Amino acid sequence: MKNVLSIQSHVVYGYAGNKAAVFPMQMLGVDTWALNTVQFSNHTQYGKWTGMVIPQEQITEIVQGIDNIDSLSECDAVLSGYIGAASQGSAILDAVAKIKAINPNAIYFCDPVMGHPDKGCIVADGVAEFLRDEAMTKADIIAPNLVELRELTGLEVENFAQALEAVKVIRSKGPKKVLVKHLSKVGQDPSQFEMLLANEEGIWHISRPLHEFKAKDPVGVGDLTSGIFLANLLNGKSDLEAFEHTANAVNDVMSVTQQSGKYELQIIAAREFIANPISQYKAVKIS
Ligand SMILES: Nc1ncnc2c1ncn2[C@@H]1O[C@H](COP(=O)(O)OP(=O)(O)O)[C@@H](O)[C@H]1O
Ligand SMILES: Cc1ncc(COP(=O)(O)O)c(C=O)c1O
Ligand SMILES: [Mg+2]
Numbered sequence: 001m002k003n004v005l006s007i008q009s010h011v012v013y014g015y016a017g018n019k020a021a022v023f024p025m026q027m028l029g030v031d032t033w034a035l036n037t038v039q040f041s042n043h044t045q046y047g048k049w050t051g052m053v054i055p056q057e058q059i060t061e062i063v064q065g066i067d068n069i070d071s072l073s074e075c076d077a078v079l080s081g082y083i084g085a086a087s088q089g090s091a092i093l094d095a096v097a098k099i100k101a102i103n104p105n106a107i108y109f110c111d112p113v114m115g116h117p118d119k120g121c122i123v124a125d126g127v128a129e130f131l132r133d134e135a136m137t138k139a140d141i142i143a144p145n146l147v148e149l150r151e152l153t154g155l156e157v158e159n160f161a162q163a164l165e166a167v168k169v170i171r172s173k174g175p176k177k178v179l180v181k182h183l184s185k186v187g188q189d190p191s192q193f194e195m196l197l198a199n200e201e202g203i204w205h206i207s208r209p210l211h212e213f214k215a216k217d218p219v220g221v222g223d224l225t226s227g228i229f230l231a232n233l234l235n236g237k238s239d240l241e242a243f244e245h246t247a248n249a250v251n252d253v254m255s256v257t258q259q260s261g262k263y264e265l266q267i268i269a270a271r272e273f274i275a276n277p278i279s280q281y282k283a284v285k286i287s
Contacts, residue, residue: 002076002077003074004031004075004077005035005075005077005095006022006025006035006079007059007078008036008223009036009040010038011041011042011043012040012051013042015043015219015224015265015267016219020267021079022034024227028232028275029235030230033075037059037081037082037084039052044122053088056085057091059088063094063099067098072099076234077109078108078109079226080108080109082113083131085126086125086129090134093134093135107140107233108138108139108140109142109229109230110131110141111226112131112143112144112152113148114128114131116147131148131152132152136152138174139175141178141229141230142175142178144178146180146182150166152170153169158186163180163196164196164203167198177239179225179226179229180196180198181195182194182195182222183195183196188205191210192207192208193209195247197283202287203286204243206244206247206283208281212258214261215263218254218263218265219265224253229242232246248277248278249274252273252277252279253265253270253274257270
């Protein structure tokens, strides 16, 4: 069994951060050690929430506690997502360094969750800078959406060709694999939901349907995407197989969510599809 230390937000109600990633990874047979950066009542796109940011010391203490029982060597990957305060960043990178020192094969997957001005996803000051200046250079795999792709590279990224260039720029800064979770406006077809995967062999593109939601699009899709992709890799799937399975599983979760008429992702209802998606979209190598 593979183990992931997943350092992300916890929401008591609904699905985002660890709540969107832990159960799907477990459904795929990967044990997931959830270390929460915040404990909020609900995700921030409701515009209001209660709860608190977890003090940064706790990240260090928890990792030390696992080391104290000689179990850190079992950790195969660190996944970081929504960060509650920029000061948690160094604690996360220290944890990555400590785990890699004990298990040199462990990988660091960074989902660079940043504020989304249009959608109201709120992250603390300094988090975007931390992700760009520090986390990206240490990550083995990074999974930006379009906004994050622009922020990480400082490039405009207004079209598909520029997205491909931006992905190459990111790879030149350290990450061996780049998963673009959502091309959004720079995709090839505005009626589709598109993603990219880049590795040392090239770049692949995948399209799946864009669903219409009654009011607002569900939150936590990026966190779900990153968790499933990482679990697939740990299960020994090739990058391409992991990419296709991820797109199809997430599409099935989106279909179930859309049919339910609910705002929150229907991860539990769609659990069987996470393991065995019915969607069968295929990636195409484009570069
Ligand atoms: N198939 C789909 N159809 C419509 N919307 C989707 C689909 N898959 C994901 N989404 C929405 O697209 C958005 C992706 O958000 P974005 O901020 O670009 O990246 P992420 O949340 O993945 O980090 C989310 O609002 C999500 O609800
Ligand atoms: C608490 C929390 N965690 C995580 C996220 C990231 O969600 P997504 O996967 O949609 O980027 C958000 C976005 O609003 C959030 O509020
Ligand atoms: Mg996101």
